[in-house]
Amino acid sequence: MSQMDRVVIIGAGLAGLAAARRLKAAGYDVLVLDKGRRIGGRISTRRADGYLFNHGAQFVTARSTEFSEICLSAEQTGKMALWDIGRKAPCFSGTPDMRGLAEMLGDGLNIIQQCEISDIAVIDAQFQLTDTKAQHYQARHLLVTSPAPQTARLVRPLSDEAASIAEQARYHPCWTVMAGFATPCDGLDQIASLSGGHIASATAERARPGASGLTQSLTLQANEAFSAEWLEAPDTDSIIRMLMAEFGRISELTLPEADYLSAHRWRYAKVEQPVDAQSKRLFDVGAASGYLGIAGDWHPVSADIRPATGQRAEEAFLSGHSLAEALISTR
Numbered sequence: 300m301s302q303m304d305r306v307v308i309i310g311a312g313l314a315g316l317a318a319a320r321r322l323k324a325a326g327y328d329v330l331v332l333d334k335g336r337r338i339g340g341r342i343s344t345r346r347a348d349g350y351l352f353n354h355g356a357q358f359v360t361a362r363s364t365e366f367s368e369i370c371l372s373a374e375q376t377g378k379m380a381l382w383d384i385g386r387k388a389p390c391f392s393g394t395p396d397m398r399g400l401a402e403m404l405g406d407g408l409n410i411i412q413q414c415e416i417s418d419i420a421v422i423d424a425q426f427q428l429t430d431t432k433a434q435h436y437q438a439r440h441l442l443v444t445s446p447a448p449q450t451a452r453l454v455r456p457l458s459d460e461a462a463s464i465a466e467q468a469r470y471h472p473c474w475t476v477m478a479g480f481a482t483p484c485d486g487l488d489q490i491a492s493l494s495g496g497h498i499a500s501a502t503a504e505r506a507r508p509g510a511s512g513l514t515q516s517l518t519l520q521a522n523e524a525f526s527a528e529w530l531e532a533p534d535t536d537s538i539i540r541m542l543m544a545e546f547g548r549i550s551e552l553t554l555p556e557a558d559y560l561s562a563h564r565w566r567y568a569k570v571e572q573p574v575d576a577q578s579k580r581l582f583d584v585g586a587a588s589g590y591l592g593i594a595g596d597w598h599p600v601s602a603d604i605r606p607a608t609g610q611r612a613e614e615a616f617l618s619g620h621s622l623a624e625a626l627i628s629t630r
């Protein structure tokens with residue numbers, strides 16, 4: 300493998316990790332750069348004050364062969380387990396942290412976290428990336444897997460076509476509330492993926508497989524209408540108050556006072572409008588010797604015969620995987 304086959308991938312979410320694994324297996328020299336503190340993007344787990352919250356994706360479904368293999372391997376290594384929450388497709392949860400899936404996918408990859416790319420140029424036929432700490436990274440090929448609005452901004456100086464494709468996608472926001480309880484709460488641990496009123500999903504983290512040792516905690520995700528209406532709320536206290544009250548109403552539980560309370564605003568949570576299914580993924584950028592590629596849940600690949608919606612992590616994984624296949628086929 301020549302040094303010229305270095306690929307830099309922006310994003311260590313499922314799309315970036317899927318692409319990185321496939322390219323590494325094909326012999327490319329792969330470097331993944333991610334602005335987050337931890338691997339996984341929206342497959343995310345927060346630990347705070349002795350509590351655990353899966354505040355991004357609640358579970359993953361596996362319909363395709365590629366992603367089913369990944370989930371089965373996560374199951375065999377104890378990172379995930381089947382979780383029966385009454386859905387048709389097999390649902391897998393982390394045991395209990397969802398981020399375990401991303402950690403498994405990232406194992407053996409060269410990944411730099413807390414590296415936010417702010418500028419990209421082509422210099423001497425190579426992509427040159429600059430992060431917010433003024434560090435530079437060079438590569439022959441560049442794959443960008445950040446959410447669509449961020450991707451559009453990053454790739455605009457390289458390719459109007461790629462940026463215009465990314466600009467077609469739209470996201471729903473999501474307000475998430477996390478509550479931890481030092482005083483035991485009867486009935487809470489049976490709550491899994493409960494919905495109603497403003498709440499799209501309420502889950503007691505102890506309801507997950509492998510989670511019985513956790514301290515009692517609750518993760519609430521608001522529905523799209525509520526999240527859009529309150530997206531720019533100046534303080535999180537009112538969001539917490541409204542969603543905790545709504546949970547009390549739909550669950551009919553009397554909660555003790557929470558020992559830990561926090562809210563997280565996902566500006567880009569689930570895809571509302573993916574890009575057209577026929578849109579290009581790989582671009583020949585004039586001055587560069589290699590290719591620019593784009594992937595992510597907003598440029599999804601369907602897991603079965605139904606059209607992709609971009610609403611499931613599996614489709615983000617398949618998007619990254621198929622971008623890697625496209626790059627390999629240019630050799």
Ligand SMILES: Cc1cc2nc3c(=O)[nH]c(=O)nc-3n(C[C@H](O)[C@H](O)[C@H](O)COP(=O)(O)OP(=O)(O)OC[C@H]3O[C@@H](n4cnc5c(N)ncnc54)[C@H](O)[C@@H]3O)c2cc1C
Binds near residue numbers: 520
């Ligand atoms: C609240 C919520 C609930 C969800 N529930 C489910 C569910 O139950 N089931 C399901 O299947 N899916 C669910 N999803 C959707 C699923 O999480 C996503 O579709 C999937 O994880 C997206 O993966 P991705 O790799 O495309 O993007 P991401 O996971 O967003 O990864 C993109 C990465 O790019 C990085 N990045 C962005 N800009 C830069 C930059 N300039 N420089 C460096 N790095 C950068 C980010 O740090 C991030 O890690 C949910 C999502 C949310 C937010």
